[in-house]
Amino acid sequence: MGLALELAGMSLANPVMVASGTCGYGQELAGVMAIETLGAIVTKAITAAPRFGNPTPRLAETPAGMLNAIGLANVGVEAFIADKLPYLRDLAPRVIVNIAGSRIEEYVAVAERLEEATGIDAYELNISCPNVAHGGIAFGADPAAIAAVVGAVKAVIRRPLIVKMSPNVTDIVSTSRAAEDAGADALALINTLIGMAVDVKRRRPVLANITGGLSGPAIRPVGLAMVYKVFAAVGIPIIGLGGIMETEDALAYLMCGARAVQIGTATFVDPSAATRIIAGLSAWCDEQGIDDLQDLVGACHL
Amino acid sequence: MGLALELAGMSLANPVMVASGTCGYGQELAGVMAIETLGAIVTKAITAAPRFGNPTPRLAETPAGMLNAIGLANVGVEAFIADKLPYLRDLAPRVIVNIAGSRIEEYVAVAERLEEATGIDAYELNISCPNVAHGGIAFGADPAAIAAVVGAVKAVIRRPLIVKMSPNVTDIVSTSRAAEDAGADALALINTLIGMAVDVKRRRPVLANITGGLSGPAIRPVGLAMVYKVFAAVGIPIIGLGGIMETEDALAYLMCGARAVQIGTATFVDPSAATRIIAGLSAWCDEQGIDDLQDLVGACHL
Amino acid sequence: MPAVVAANRALGPGIHLLKLACEPPLPDIAPGQFAFLRPQNSDILLRRPLGVHDADGTRLDLLFDVVGRGTRALAAAQTGTTLDLLLPLGRPFPIPPPPALPVLVAGGLGLPPLHFLARRLHAAGRPFRLLYGARTAARLVLADDLASLCPDLRLFTDDGSAGEHAQITAGLADLPPEAHLLVCGPTAMMRAVAAAAEEAGLACHVSLEERMACGLGVCMGCVCRTRTADGQEGRARVCVEGPVFASREVLWDSP
Amino acid sequence: MPAVVAANRALGPGIHLLKLACEPPLPDIAPGQFAFLRPQNSDILLRRPLGVHDADGTRLDLLFDVVGRGTRALAAAQTGTTLDLLLPLGRPFPIPPPPALPVLVAGGLGLPPLHFLARRLHAAGRPFRLLYGARTAARLVLADDLASLCPDLRLFTDDGSAGEHAQITAGLADLPPEAHLLVCGPTAMMRAVAAAAEEAGLACHVSLEERMACGLGVCMGCVCRTRTADGQEGRARVCVEGPVFASREVLWDSP
Ligand SMILES: Cc1cc2nc3c(=O)[nH]c(=O)nc-3n(C[C@H](O)[C@H](O)[C@H](O)COP(=O)(O)OP(=O)(O)OC[C@H]3O[C@@H](n4cnc5c(N)ncnc54)[C@H](O)[C@@H]3O)c2cc1C
Ligand SMILES: Cc1cc2nc3c(=O)[nH]c(=O)nc-3n(C[C@H](O)[C@H](O)[C@H](O)COP(=O)(O)OP(=O)(O)OC[C@H]3O[C@@H](n4cnc5c(N)ncnc54)[C@H](O)[C@@H]3O)c2cc1C
Ligand SMILES: Cc1cc2nc3c(=O)[nH]c(=O)nc-3n(C[C@H](O)[C@H](O)[C@H](O)COP(=O)(O)O)c2cc1C
Numbered sequence A, B: 001m002g003l004a005l006e007l008a009g010m011s012l013a014n015p016v017m018v019a020s021g022t023c024g025y026g027q028e029l030a031g032v033m034a035i036e037t038l039g040a041i042v043t044k045a046i047t048a049a050p051r052f053g054n055p056t057p058r059l060a061e062t063p064a065g066m067l068n069a070i071g072l073a074n075v076g077v078e079a080f081i082a083d084k085l086p087y088l089r090d091l092a093p094r095v096i097v098n099i100a101g102s103r104i105e106e107y108v109a110v111a112e113r114l115e116e117a118t119g120i121d122a123y124e125l126n127i128s129c130p131n132v133a134h135g136g137i138a139f140g141a142d143p144a145a146i147a148a149v150v151g152a153v154k155a156v157i158r159r160p161l162i163v164k165m166s167p168n169v170t171d172i173v174s175t176s177r178a179a180e181d182a183g184a185d186a187l188a189l190i191n192t193l194i195g196m197a198v199d200v201k202r203r204r205p206v207l208a209n210i211t212g213g214l215s216g217p218a219i220r221p222v223g224l225a226m227v228y229k230v231f232a233a234v235g236i237p238i239i240g241l242g243g244i245m246e247t248e249d250a251l252a253y254l255m256c257g258a259r260a261v262q263i264g265t266a267t268f269v270d271p272s273a274a275t276r277i278i279a280g281l282s283a284w285c286d287e288q289g290i291d292d293l294q295d296l297v298g299a300c301h302l
Numbered sequence C, D: 001m002p003a004v005v006a007a008n009r010a011l012g013p014g015i016h017l018l019k020l021a022c023e024p025p026l027p028d029i030a031p032g033q034f035a036f037l038r039p040q041n042s043d044i045l046l047r048r049p050l051g052v053h054d055a056d057g058t059r060l061d062l063l064f065d066v067v068g069r070g071t072r073a074l075a076a077a078q079t080g081t082t083l084d085l086l087l088p089l090g091r092p093f094p095i096p097p098p099p100a101l102p103v104l105v106a107g108g109l110g111l112p113p114l115h116f117l118a119r120r121l122h123a124a125g126r127p128f129r130l131l132y133g134a135r136t137a138a139r140l141v142l143a144d145d146l147a148s149l150c151p152d153l154r155l156f157t158d159d160g161s162a163g164e165h166a167q168i169t170a171g172l173a174d175l176p177p178e179a180h181l182l183v184c185g186p187t188a189m190m191r192a193v194a195a196a197a198e199e200a201g202l203a204c205h206v207s208l209e210e211r212m213a214c215g216l217g218v219c220m221g222c223v224c225r226t227r228t229a230d231g232q233e234g235r236a237r238v239c240v241e242g243p244v245f246a247s248r249e250v251l252w253d254s255p
């Protein structure tokens, strides 16, 4: 009912994706949600070598949010291609592989290796994971570093490149423009905010890693404000995320300027959140007499 | 019961203050909370001339938080001294006047005028209000601009100067160090995050100002992480705030490195929040056999 | 103060009557004052302002329209659950002494403070008139109740499904000069009534609505634009200087 | 699936027995599997994992200790309110076939999955032993219940206020070689039991705890350190590869 769209050269059945790190490699969700109805699946970040991630506790709940310090735990690019991609390849949703690394060379190596595999529709460059000590955040905050990593990865791929932006910056417009200028085909806003929780009884941080990434409804106002600002400043499409729990929240991101949305933490609260939101968007279009949901993108900008 | 402390040359009966913009000029709270028990009262930002502030709606609720776009509405420095200060002067809590402006000259002018008045214990420099189009955020994000405004104000005052930091920055450590190096006697962390809410039915931003400042429990993890980082990097005392609702939250800030705390949004939810927390800190010290609450400051740092 | 839900039922589409039992007994409340409340342990952070619909001893009635998260949470509050209340807040409607004739003008969910006022005037044996309008019959709740309080009740609906098929301003045409309008309803309606009152030279007070965070006058969130005594533009806080204002003090925003 | 609170009462200091009515009837659940739940419309965001204490048809019992915000919210859930459940999650305890002798070792609030297992073994007429320890008598809840399921019940408290004044590991001394330990309790206790089992050459499974966000294996939040088949260090997700692991697979963190 008017949910389909073209985004960065991909055709999507609808604008709803499940966010990196919150849907594993797709298969885990097969039993609990109708994954075939999704617009796209974004994998957990893939690095060159497998990683165990940070010590536990890696999770903490905060008011209307949660902290995670998973730290890029993943199977590594080889096992991903051998063991995880075959399942994803046969699914209806587009497959977007989230790429992370500690150095530009690692991003490039992962991208080059993934280019050799079939069944991938796009990459999402995670330049903003706050949970890795070396790399990650450094790329995500500095326009010059962003330009370098985006340019280097673009040079070795033919598939579309989404750059996932860090909200932990003074000026999201200048980091977003740096990604656009370096060749990004789309932007995903936002990754997690840096946060911390304290176990007052033990007088210690809750997370073994001390700080972690804040996600969930608590950060939605921050995500909306950033999408709103960046929409006015860049020409490439924006994928909005951060705290989307309900259909209304997805609509809010679209009205701020996002062409598509990703569902993250909501899947933990309700495994069918993404499919419920797809149905909700469709019902809303019917109710409001809207033929093409994309007509709504940026509606909040006068 | 061990709650008293010295902070930036002031002696406080306890480390609990009510935050700027959430306690008016003190008098409004007299009927609903035992203000005489507070450590300090921080006034609404004072500017040179009176200001009406932004158009309404200026408020929106978000998950575990709220947005405000008051925009420095205040009576102006002359009316403050004539009409508001006499009441504050006679109260037991320390009186901290929050100063804002659109240009360095305005900050300096307000500070100079306040120096002539009696009954003020310290100033809090609001270099981080996200709701003023010119000035405000510019000062709060740029170390050089921070150094300039802090240095200029320090040059005209004898009373202690607290600098209130913006969390909307890439590197809170470098902005905090800039304030310290320019002569700040203490830092207050954090002011509000920039956020936005959408009225999906009207397809418009909820706030007339479009974006506003996000406060409340939602931002507590961000405030704790920033206090934790800055504690390790500066020598001057830190006042922690952002989402403190309960005694435990105040303790969490102390354990991250704050010597004192401010209660903001919590007062809206429960007008007696600050007094309840003072009693709670006292009870906690008794229960844990702690003689001086200040011994706990920074306990989360190994 | 805590208050326990004694009953909570829908009177019309999305319109809820919430009956609360308060202990200790309520302080004095004057019509036009409001309660500022939230359910305990809910996922709602801030309190919501609701005009007092009726109050007596330990009984407090609130009448509200479900328009968003806050009112949805209040509508879902089950019997026996506890709400947290601050009250009475704000300044009440003035009760103009005779020979003034109070004319209560209620638009939709502007009814509560005027219902409370009508009860007080009725109890005092004061003559008064009551104009009450809504979009449609189903939303014109409690009309029988009001008829028993005020023989001079006139009803209006936008679609003519009950009462007169007219805007409520139609009811202002034939008022005597001693009429003093006391108005609560949607902003556009209040603005129209205020304009009509000014034209006719009638006294008029309106009860304004703004989003509130503190209800105590400290946050400066709820201001409205006013004309001060010396004719200057000013700002007033709806929560403490209002919600009731003389209509000539109000600077209405352009529509 | 939704589940309605049928009863919710304290059995000991901060220890709650929550009885839920589930419609449609529950799927098959094996002892050691857990429910992942949250109260609807609460200010708790994430679900909390609780081992199934008992389940039958539409009835589900959970037993838990109030340790933080989540369990506080569950303890406050009033009769008639609705919770949201995912279940059954995780891998259950193995039920070792005869001649193995199941020896259930429960420390404190590690009881629920072993209580459920005890009921199943009792119903099947299988001989088994049950060791159950807690800090103090008041926290040694449901001991009578357990005695009726298992004549071989041994009780322990740290302070000697009930049962034997000893660590639960004291109960492992005289086990026959066909004993197969099935353990749930605080990490330090499980670690000690696992070490004793290894020493004595007994089979041993433990049910681990980690903070969980998804319960589905997607977030990688709940991992524990393991020894893989080829002797390498690995990670396993407690929610899907666990919570029950062969104790020799577990790499315990240094204490
Ligand atoms: C003094 C006072 C007395 C009131 N008395 C009543 C009453 O007796 N019965 C009743 O039904 N309503 C009354 N209101 C309005 C009521 O407070 C709002 O409808 C309510 O706060 C909306 O909360 P929400 O979370 O459900 O809606 P939100 O999700 O916050 O907003 C939904 C819609 O309601 C509007 N809104 C939100 N807050 C307010 C507000 N404070 N005032 C006006 N519009 C608002 C928004 O702009 C939006 O269009 C009163 C308001 C004031 C200021
Ligand atoms: C598979 C499984 C089954 C469980 N079964 C039961 C049960 O039957 N009865 C019972 O009382 N408890 C059980 N637990 C533990 C229970 O899940 C936690 O106590 C609960 O999640 C704490 O939530 P909270 O919000 O109250 O505490 P929080 O405020 O989150 O934390 C309070 C304290 O509890 C600890 N904690 C938090 N989450 C967990 C967790 N997932 N596992 C272990 N410790 C945690 C924290 O480190 C902290 O010290 C089980 C845990 C798992 C993983
Ligand atoms: C447990 C967890 C793991 C995550 N892992 C990744 C990751 O590997 N790569 C990435 O780009 N983002 C990762 N994220 C961030 C999410 O994709 C998303 O940007 C963020 O959670 C905000 O959206 P939400 O509020 O809807 O969850 C992770 C988030 C969570 C909660």
Ligand SMILES: Cc1cc2nc3c(=O)[nH]c(=O)nc-3n(C[C@H](O)[C@H](O)[C@H](O)COP(=O)(O)O)c2cc1C
Pocket: B019, B020, B021, B022, B044, B045, B068, B070, B072, B098, B126, B129, B164, B190, B191, B192, B214, B215, B216, B217, B219, B241, B242, B243, B244, B262, B263, B264, B265, B266, C213, C219, C220, C221
């Ligand atoms: C309505 C409102 C008005 C505020 N006005 C000011 C202000 O004038 N000056 C200032 O420095 N901070 C102001 N703040 C920020 C608070 O002092 C505080 O830094 C922020 O709200 C975070 O704390 P909290 O989460 O406890 O509210 C205001 C906050 C609110 C909610």
Ligand code: FES
Pocket: C211, C212, C213, C214, C215, C216, C217, C218, C219, C220, C221, C222, C223, C237, C238, C239, C240
């Ligand atoms: S609601 Fe805060 S000043 Fe009125």
Ligand code: FES
Pocket: D211, D212, D213, D214, D215, D216, D217, D218, D219, D220, D221, D222, D223, D237, D238, D239, D240
């Ligand atoms: S809780 Fe998410 S992987 Fe186990």
